[in-house]
Amino acid sequence: MEFTGADLIQASAFLGAGIAMGLGAIGPGLGEGFVGGKACEAIGRNPEEAGLLTRTMLVGQAVSESTGIYSLVIALLLVFVV
């Protein structure tokens, strides 16, 4: 099959997008799960502090989300910009 240099670049960008988003989603999913798990454990032990613990959980998860958002941004860039 025939393809040009531009095709090759475009194809690589698409493959890169899939790899970036796919692999990039592993860490945040696991990390946020770990945070959530520990928060449930902590609330079970000290339910009075549920509000504080939920807030801390969400802040922690938000930070751990960031790498997933970086992956999303790069994947979108690879698909639509380059």
Next chain:
Amino acid sequence: METVFIVKAGQYLGAGLAMGFGAIGAALGEGLTAGYANVSISRRPANSPAFTRNMLVAQAVAETSAIFALMVAILLVFTDLSPRGLCNWAAAIGAGLSIGLGSFGSGLGAGYPGAQAIWGVSRQPETAGTMTTTMLIGQAVCQTPAIFALVIAFILIFKDFTGLPSWPTSAALIGAGLAMGLGAIGSGWGGGHAGGAACEGFARQPRLRGTLMTTMLVGQAVSQTPAIFALVIAFLLIFKDLSGIPAWPYSACLLGAGLAVGFGAIGSGLGNGLNASSACTAISRESGAAKGMLTFMLVGQAVGQTPAIFALLLSLMLVTVGPTEGNLLVTMAMIGAGLSIGLGAIGSGLGNGVNGGSACLGITRSSETSQGMMTFMLVGQAVGQTPVIFSLMVSLMLLFGNYSGVATLPAAIALLSAGISMGFGAIGPGYGNGIVGAAACEALGERPDQAGLLMRTMLIAQAVAQSTAIYALVIAFVLMFVV
């Protein structure tokens, strides 16, 4: 090029794959056993001969799977397969992948019962007599996947492929090797965890040996199922009549089928094993809970099996209704479909297993929570199933897509990449949701009065952990439909 060179090259590559991958698991498992033997001897130096003997027996069982790999590698190095047809280059690589990857889980898994048996005897020397038997039964079951892998490797080496079309037969043989090799990892590994926990529990509560053995064997049997799914697909791929089918895109369907069921079996196999392991630990912790434990474990395992069943279904669809004609777009879409559900099933399978296991542990804390715990576990598992359902959706869309457009390289790669994005992207959220659900079940066991608060926290945390799977789904859709 002449057949003999191509086949020889495949054989040597296959031998390398067999021995390289095949050496990992057994060595890890043996190291684990020896490590615990050392700790146990430092605790009771007087028993060192007994511990050393036990260690060597356990290590010998773990070694078996590596010896299978060695056998296949030697066969591949010294037999000339070229008289049995050109396709034997692929058969040799498939055989190497099957036994190489397939012996990892069994080798590593066999280490857990060994380690826990020695450790257990050092804590309860009076269990020494029956501990070795308990250990050997646990190890024997987790050896099964490696035996499946050996059977597939032997069939691939000794079957005659003369006169068959080079493609798609070659794809079927490599697909069979991938299916069985990858598909054996989780079941062997998970079965080992269950065996280890049964030995540990026996040391803690010697009078519960019978209950522990039953739970272990039932749990191991369920965690063995994904490997059987892989075995079925491997047989189907090897013995399917492929005469008259054009090479492409059907070759991609066969490879995709192997990838789907192979990767898809890992999570459920390991997860269900971990579930059984927690059930054994729970029984030894609170003997009163033993009665309902088996039901609890089986409900959790049934849900944990779903991702592997999705993968099996898609794999069967690729083989039976996969397109036999089409362009490069179809070819890449079929590989993408296999990767999406295969990889995507890993996280949810593992996560659901961990979640179910913690529910078993949770009911031992306060027996009156049993009903609430079941609800908790099922809600947590349902949310944890979402990533694999996304993956299944993407796979089905790729399988049944409309590929009438122009087949350019970028468009074809975009379809493959959609599968990669969704497949890998579902691993983390699937497992992460399981970790949250697991912790919520254990917390409920501690504080049954806080069920509402815990449920809310669990769902919020799972929703956040889900987000990256949704990003992966969005990117997969963009790659499939927008570009």
